[in-house]
Amino acid sequence: MALPNGPVTTSSEAEAVLFDLVDVYDRAYEAAAAELSLSPAQACVLGRLDERRGMGALAEELGCDASNITQIVARLEALGLVTREPNPQDRRARLLTRTPEETRSTTGSQQPSPSPARRSDDSHPTNRTS
Amino acid sequence: MALPNGPVTTSSEAEAVLFDLVDVYDRAYEAAAAELSLSPAQACVLGRLDERRGMGALAEELGCDASNITQIVARLEALGLVTREPNPQDRRARLLTRTPEETRSTTGSQQPSPSPARRSDDSHPTNRTS
DNA sequence: CCAATATCCTTGATTCACTCAAGCAATAAG
DNA sequence: CTTATTGCTTGAGTGAATCAAGGATATTGG
Numbered sequence: 001m002a003l004p005n006g007p008v009t010t011s012s013e014a015e016a017v018l019f020d021l022v023d024v025y026d027r028a029y030e031a032a033a034a035e036l037s038l039s040p041a042q043a044c045v046l047g048r049l050d051e052r053r054g055m056g057a058l059a060e061e062l063g064c065d066a067s068n069i070t071q072i073v074a075r076l077e078a079l080g081l082v083t084r085e086p087n088p089q090d091r092r093a094r095l096l097t098r099t100p101e102e103t104r105s106t107t108g109s110q111q112p113s114p115s116p117a118r119r120s121d122d123s124h125p126t127n128r129t130s
Numbered sequence: 131m132a133l134p135n136g137p138v139t140t141s142s143e144a145e146a147v148l149f150d151l152v153d154v155y156d157r158a159y160e161a162a163a164a165e166l167s168l169s170p171a172q173a174c175v176l177g178r179l180d181e182r183r184g185m186g187a188l189a190e191e192l193g194c195d196a197s198n199i200t201q202i203v204a205r206l207e208a209l210g211l212v213t214r215e216p217n218p219q220d221r222r223a224r225l226l227t228r229t230p231e232e233t234r235s236t237t238g239s240q241q242p243s244p245s246p247a248r249r250s251d252d253s254h255p256t257n258r259t260s
Numbered sequence: 261c262c263a264a265t266a267t268c269c270t271t272g273a274t275t276c277a278c279t280c281a282a283g284c285a286a287t288a289a290g
Numbered sequence: 291c292t293t294a295t296t297g298c299t300t301g302a303g304t305g306a307a308t309c310a311a312g313g314a315t316a317t318t319g320g
Contacts (some may be wrong), residue, residue, distance in 0.1 A: 194277090
């Protein structure tokens, strides 16, 4: 996992708690992804595929280069977790879809579900019971 | 930078704000480090060298393998930002010290100071005026 | 309609973070 | 003194991320 970027010292208790929270969350996220044999980046992408969408949209939302998405999606596709079909409206573009099997294993198991929903999701890694 | 691990949807406004905060902080941290031509990991290590310490202590605090620290410190040393001297008390161990020049450029400039203090530090990237 | 341009994505090259397995050197334990 | 154990380094390998090019399709403006 990435090294934590928090400060060495904090000026308030609240600040310290906040940094700890982020740290714990990140590690839980990573652990949850690892249980599914996914890297955090893979889980992040996969989690944003609740609905079918294009790669450009993902790249913009995640603030990274399109080629980075290409590469991550390629691995997910190789794992059979995602399909990449040409967009009939624009044949340059590709539409990504989470495969049903993956959907099941990510959302329907006893696992912490690292599916990285960006907002308002009830299955955060932090919800782990372990 | 690492892809953000936040959820796609949040269950409350507060949660959304919190994830955004983390995202903004991380990007600011990275940007601040980049201004000093440092990677986030390098800034993280450098920031924890306010006092001289060993590599093992760093590895444990940062929750990563010692060899990872070795590698990061090697780059910092190559940049002349850190010195690695044998510990007279235990000649297996190495003591890391931030070089004075670096100390100045990291803590005494107009820059956001990515020096990744882990707790209670008044020079967070988030304090940027830009 | 066609040329120029812009868009979407892929490829290739690079760099770095990170992990694991081995190993060396020095200290600690028996 | 022998046998761990500890502290760090090295080497191999994976993956994330960025940049520079390029191919294919769309779009725009003659």
